[in-house]
Amino acid sequence: MATFTLDPQEIEVVQLHGLLLSGVAPRPIALASTVDREGNVNLSPFSFFNVFSANPPILIFSPARRVRDNTTKHTLENALETKEVVINTVNFPMVEQMSLASTEYNKGVNEFAKSGLTAIPSVRVKSPRVKESPVSFECVVENVIALGDQGGAGNLIIAKVVLIHIDDVYTNKDGKLDTIKLDMVARMGESWYTRANEAALFEIPKPIFTQGIGVDKLPTHVIKSDILTGNNLGRLGNAEKIPSEKEIAQFISTDDSLKKMVKDKDFYALHCRIRVYIKEENITNAILTTFSIK
Known part of the structure; x- marks a missing residue:
């Protein structure tokens, strides 16, 4: 068995991007809904995402600058403008619609309508949440940290959870989220996803x-x-x-x-x-x- 070594500084960003996405996986998906100052709605998924704190409750996701032309995404622009976002989780019954929402439509195009997902009002933020999502987190944007100014550079959106919505279809008799019922999906490299369904789940004593x-x-x-x-x-x-x-x-x-x-x-x-x-x-x-x- 042989191992080959790569220096990130010596390969193209496109190749490095692909290696990182395939090598760091599976990654949970944040289906982020935002609005701009005029109230235009945007919905887009991000797999540079995770939970980083419970007290305070902090979720972080990163809309990276586009590798091909170094432009920024509407989600980032909206989060900087309004300081609000709803992070919706993604499970298997909605994965194809989530993928469709990743299409780079022009600014002002409502990805809820394009994907067929249902926008319902949030309580504490202006951004709508996704009805089909098992869990939705209403958040205020605490900070945005730019990691660079070139194509492929991430922008860490540090979002504080202010309200959580849970579809009780995905809870057990004790009112807790049921991992098997959730049937969550995660992002792999290229066009691959993985499904955390019952056949793929296993427990390890902690x-x-x-x-x-x-x-x-x-x-x-x-x-x-x-x-x-x-x-x-x-x-x-x-x-x-x-x-x-x-x-x-x-x-x-x-x-x-x-x-x-x-x-x-x-x-x-x-x-x-x-x-x-x-x-x-x-x-x-x-x-x-x-x-x-x-």
């Missing part, structure tokens, strides 16, 4: 809730295994403690096939079994099997 033993505490034969993956090792290393000799002996005594693996030092079979336990989310048995041979 180490913040426990102090894992760490991969370095696993037996050497496990660390150097050709069967176990890095993800497998990470899951084993997240175990809270190394089982005691008594626990290990009791576990081995109940399984004749495991007894034979231990006696024969059959690392291949042992590692295969560990993988099965991990796949089944039976981490207790996986860690006991891991330490059955040290």
